[in-house]
Every structure is written in structure tokens, then in C-alpha cells.
Amino acid sequence: MADKKNVAILGATGAVGTQMLECLTERDFPVGELKLLASARSAGKVVEWCGREVVIEEARPEAFEGMDIVLGAADDDIAKALLPEAVRRGATVVDNSHAFRLDEDVPLVVPEINPQDVAWNKGLISNPNCATIIGLVPTWPLHKLGHVSRMIVSTYQAASGAGVPGMRQLENELGAIGRGEELPEPTAFVDQLASNLIPQIGSEKFEGFTSEEMKLQNEGRKIMHLPELRVNCTCVRVPVLRSHSESITLEFEEPVSLEDAREALAAAPGVKLVDDLGADVAHDRYPMPLYTSDQDLIWVGRIRRDISNPEQGRGITFWCCGDQIRKGAATNAVQVAELLL
Ligand SMILES: NC(=O)c1ccc[n+]([C@@H]2O[C@H](COP(=O)([O-])OP(=O)(O)OC[C@H]3O[C@@H](n4cnc5c(N)ncnc54)[C@H](OP(=O)(O)O)[C@@H]3O)[C@@H](O)[C@H]2O)c1
Known part of the structure; x- marks a missing residue:
């Protein structure tokens, strides 16, 4: 088993974020600390994950402190405002929004097609559009x-x-x-x-x-x-x-x-x-x-x-x-x- 990684999900209460939580479990991802971030509307709600009770936090730049991997599952404007803050604090981000997909210094990766492109990431990797x-x-x-x-x-x-x-x-x-x-x-x-x-x-x-x-x-x-x-x-x-x-x-x-x-x-x-x-x-x-x-x-x-x-x-x-x-x-x-x- 690889070393455990501290993982945050931005947009953890949405369709993609909720599914990410399930995928982390199913694929036995080595999660250390887990942070679930969403809007102020969801802050304080409790989510059960693998026997842990995780309190949803309002997404703010400071929330990314100490995170190794951030999975982005929020809309473009929220991704643009917050994910560079996660990179600045040392995390590597995999983002689902459209915000960074065509940026020259951001790899856009489908593991079955171009896994090699992950190697040149500068802290941010984009997930392509679903279709x-x-x-x-x-x-x-x-x-x-x-x-x-x-x-x-x-x-x-x-x-x-x-x-x-x-x-x-x-x-x-x-x-x-x-x-x-x-x-x-x-x-x-x-x-x-x-x-x-x-x-x-x-x-x-x-x-x-x-x-x-x-x-x-x-x-x-x-x-x-x-x-x-x-x-x-x-x-x-x-x-x-x-x-x-x-x-x-x-x-x-x-x-x-x-x-x-x-x-x-x-x-x-x-x-x-x-x-x-x-x-x-x-x-x-x-x-x-x-x-x-x-x-x-x-x-x-x-x-x-x-x-x-x-x-x-x-x-x-x-x-x-x-x-x-x-x-x-x-x-x-x-x-x-x-x-x-
Ligand atoms: N749905 C798909 O099939 C699909 C496929 C590929 C890519 N994507 C992309 O993935 C991203 C998420 O899509 P989704 O379908 O999961 O959307 P969604 O179900 O509407 O979920 C949006 C998430 O963003 C959070 N959010 C809203 N305002 C926020 C704020 N001000 N600060 C922090 N978090 C905030 C929501 O939290 P609250 O619950 O607190 O409002 C929720 O967790 C989008 O960029 C979308 O284009 C979606």
C-alpha cells in the first residue's frame, strides 16, 4: 500500500463529489486525512465515510493547508477562485471543471489514453469533459x-x-x-x-x-x-x-x-x-x-x-x-x- 495521502474534495456534496467519495472507497485509495468542502449552505453537515464522521467545511483557501491531493468537483468560477490556492499550499489538484482544461501548462488526462501527461503537471491536472x-x-x-x-x-x-x-x-x-x-x-x-x-x-x-x-x-x-x-x-x-x-x-x-x-x-x-x-x-x-x-x-x-x-x-x-x-x-x-x- 502506498503512503497515505491527505485528500480534500471541493464540491463534496454534489453529484461528482459524492461519487468521488465512493470511488475512493471502492478503489482502496490510501486516504490519510479527508476534508470535505462545499458551500456555506452545507457547512456543518456530517458525512459518514469508511467508519469516520467527516464534518463538511465551507471551502476557503485555508482549508487546503496540509492537503496532498485535492479533487475538484465544483463549477468553473469556484474552481478558478479556490484551486490555485490549493496548489499554492503544496497540493496537487485534479479538477473536473472546465476552468483550466485548455491551459498550456495543465495536463488534460484520460488514464487509458495519455497517462504519461501527468508527469509534466505543475500542481494542477484537469479531467476532461464527460462526453x-x-x-x-x-x-x-x-x-x-x-x-x-x-x-x-x-x-x-x-x-x-x-x-x-x-x-x-x-x-x-x-x-x-x-x-x-x-x-x-x-x-x-x-x-x-x-x-x-x-x-x-x-x-x-x-x-x-x-x-x-x-x-x-x-x-x-x-x-x-x-x-x-x-x-x-x-x-x-x-x-x-x-x-x-x-x-x-x-x-x-x-x-x-x-x-x-x-x-x-x-x-x-x-x-x-x-x-x-x-x-x-x-x-x-x-x-x-x-x-x-x-x-x-x-x-x-x-x-x-x-x-x-x-x-x-x-x-x-x-x-x-x-x-x-x-x-x-x-x-x-x-x-x-x-x-x-
Ligand atoms: N455531473 C456530471 O456528470 C459532470 C461530469 C463531468 C464534469 N462535471 C463537472 O464537475 C463539477 C461539479 O459538477 P456536479 O454535477 O457535481 O455539480 P453539483 O451536483 O451541482 O455540485 C456542485 C458542488 O459545488 C458546491 N458548491 C456550490 N457553490 C459553492 C461555493 N461557493 N463554494 C464551494 N463549493 C460550492 C456544491 O456545494 P453545496 O451542496 O453546498 O451547494 C456542490 O458540492 C462541475 O464543474 C461540472 O461541470 C460534472
């Missing part, structure tokens, strides 16, 4: 076969991608529908999500694409070290509580056969192949978010050639689902922290 992690984990082994030059992606993103408030809105709407009541006003999304799809995540960023849609290209280039990668992405919020799904078409520089693609995916770390349209039960035929929730693998299926690409072997299409609170955020962060041990 980016879920799409890139299965893209990487295929890239190694034929060099990906272009990706066309549509995402189907769960309500919990917007944290506790996102889950609360969908649950309240489903509850009201179940009771035959009038639906409450939307609280987390721009409109009702139950019985609906919302084709906007984030704000307008570039030529009509949203900030979420541009993350896959901008973060994907940095993680895979592919500065020329082109990504055309549409992100849609769907009335699913947990687990993002994505339809992905890859264009390769070198031809890739479906057999080689399947073999590479079956052997890839972090991936589970579920690709059998003839299977008796639906969840053995292809990935679905209901079955990929609360586990860490990205399930991949519906693998087929891109019949719109005239060059044989140059295009492959697949479907994947993964739990974005776990592998898309908390698990990835704890895996990165393990690389630091």
Missing part, C-alpha cells in the same frame, strides 16, 4: 489502428450531467407526470426535459455550435495529441437520469477492417464490447444507458462501416454509453490521482 471522455476511450484503440482524422458525433446526455439540480428537475417532472399533476417550472434546463429532448448544452461558442459541442474537438486534440483533429458534434440533453450515450463516426487515414476494430475494442482497457444484434435480450445486443449506469466501463456496440464513405475501410460508425458521473468524472479523477501515488 469527451466517454467518446474518446473507445475512439483511442481505433485511432491506433488507422489514425483518426475526423469525427462526427451526436451525444444523448443524461440529466445528471447538470449535477444534482439536473437530476432534481427530471425527477420532479417524472413525479408530477406520474401523479397526473401540472408540471413544475423548469429549474435546471431551458425547458421541460421529461418527454422532451433539448438540443442545446452550454452556450453558443463558435459558428452556431455550443460550448459543449466544441469541447470534444478542443479537448480531444489535446488529450490524443492530434492538433489537426476535426470534430463535428451535436449535443442533446435527453430524459435519462444517468449515463451519456453517443453515436460516433470516425474517418481514418489508413483503412481499418471491422474485424480489427472489434478485436481492438474487445481488448481495450476501460471498454466493454456489447455488439450482437441477434442476442436474445436487448441489453446483450447493444449498450443502453440503463445498464451502463453505476459502473466504470464504456460499453460499445452497433459497430459497422460508414456506408456514406466511398473509400473502403476509411469510415467506422459505433454507439457507446458510459456513466458520466463515474468514468466521465469521479472515477477518471481518482484514476489520475492513483497515477500520482
